[in-house]
Amino acid sequence: MNYFVTGATGFIGRHLVAELLKRDGTVYVLVREGSRGKLDALVQRLGASEGRIVAVPGDLSKPALGVDDFDERIDHLFHLAAVYDVEADEDASERANIDGTRHVIEFANSHDVGRFHHVSSIAVAGEYRGVFQEDMFDEGQALPHHYHRTKYESERLVREEVEAKTIVFRPGIVVGNSETGEMDKIDGPYYFFKVLQKLRHALPEWVPLAGPQGGETNIVPVDFVARAMDHIAHLPTTTCPATPSTWSTPSR
Numbered sequence: 005m006n007y008f009v010t011g012a013t014g015f016i017g018r019h020l021v022a023e024l025l026k027r028d029g030t031v032y033v034l035v036r037e038g039s040r041g042k043l044d045a046l047v048q049r050l051g052a053s054e055g056r057i058v059a060v061p062g063d064l065s066k067p068a069l070g071v072d073d074f075d076e077r078i079d080h081l082f083h084l085a086a087v088y089d090v091e092a093d094e095d096a097s098e099r100a101n102i103d104g105t106r107h108v109i110e111f112a113n114s115h116d117v118g119r120f121h122h123v124s125s126i127a128v129a130g131e132y133r134g135v136f137q138e139d140m141f142d143e144g145q146a147l148p149h150h151y152h153r154t155k156y157e158s159e160r161l162v163r164e165e166v167e168a169k170t171i172v173f174r175p176g177i178v179v180g181n182s183e184t185g186e187m188d189k190i191d192g193p194y195y196f197f198k199v200l201q202k203l204r205h206a207l208p209e210w211v212p213l214a215g216p217q218g219g220e221t222n223i224v225p226v227d228f229v230a231r232a233m234d235h236i237a238h239l240p241t242t243t244c245p246a247t248p249s250t251w252s253t254p255s256r
Contacts, residue, residue, distance in 0.1 A: 005029030008078045008117075010064065010108060011085030013042040016123065016178060019230035020082060021057070022050055027238075032076070034069060034085070035059040062111075064104035069111045079118040080237055081168070083108045086123070086158070087151075094150040101154035102161070109165050117168040121237055124159040124174045126222055127152045138174075171236065175229045176222025183227060 007024050011017040012033040024031050031052075035043050040059060047057050062069040064085050085108075087100040105122070112120050129136035130152045132145035141163065147153045159172060180186055 005079050006032065006076050008032045008034070008060070008081045010034045010069075010083050011123075013039070013046050014084060016175070016226055016229055016233075017082075017084045018046055018049075019181070019226050020084070020233055021046065023230050023234035025050060025052055025056060027234075029079070030055065030076075031057045032060050032074075032078070033057055034062045034064070034071075036063050037061065064107060065099060067107055067110055068114060069107050071111060074115070077116045077118075078112075080121060081108075081112055081117050081119070082121045082123070082233070082237075083162075084123045087154075088125070090149060090151045092151075097150055097154045101158045105158040105161050106165075109161060113165070113167045119237065120162070120166045120168045120170045121233065122159065122162040122166075122170065122172050123233075124162075124172050125155045126174050126176050127155040128159055128174065130156070173229075173233055173236075176224045178226050178229055179223055180225065181227045182225035186226075 005028055007029060009017060009021060009024075009031060012021050012031075021031055021033070033043055043057070043059055050057075060071060060074060062071040083105065085100070085104060087097045126136070128141065130145040130147040132140075132143055136143070136145075141159065147156055162170060162172060
């Protein structure tokens with residue numbers, strides 16, 4: 005079994021690679037010039053034996069990833085490389101999420117790929133009111149921020165242009181590992197946790213804390229996301245039609 009992964013050293017990516025290493029096969033990882041150190045650190049961290057993780061020099065910003073002389077069949081291609089930060093500027097988001105996805109598609113369509121797995125986001129739901137289900141995509145929803153738009157456009161490209169069988173994943177707000185507590189950065193819901201922590205230290209332990217009543221929030225641990233992706237990716241072919249099938253955390 006051959007795997008090809010973009011964004012392997014990212015938060016979700018390194019957890020996914022850890023899951024893939026539990027299976028037989030080789031994990032080929034797209035590596036940009038100057039980032040080889042991150043991959044070496046990942047190999048060491050995961051204790052991968054020689055030849056299990058193989059670097060493939062390339063760049064998300066180049067047509068067809070700028071990859072030369074790669075002739076291996078790819079059973080599963082996982083595209084995770086993207087800008088997930090809503091604070092990133094619009095140009096950076098467009099280059100990574102839209103142009104980068106287009107270049108991955110060019111690479112995939114010029115190689116023998118069994119399944120193409122695209123990590124999208126519940127951000128494609130934008131300001132849709134109600135439950136946004138897995139079989140929904142273009143519902144006329146408003147996309148209030150460039151992050152929502154670029155994630156929507158990247159998924160649209162995958163749905164329309166990938167020639168291989170395709171699975172789209174739409175995780176919610178990905179937080180730290182549920183077992184180790186490891187997290188990538190402090191943002192989103194973690195800001196609220198820090199406020200509660202400061203209040204607790206400032207008040208006697210017997211004082212009850214009351215917080216605002218919030219709505220439903222789509223929070224999911226990174227290890228669950230990685231295990232779910234690995235499991236769903238390896239389901240029998242009969243469950244994965246030629247048109248995109250989608251796994252997501254329903255968005256409200």
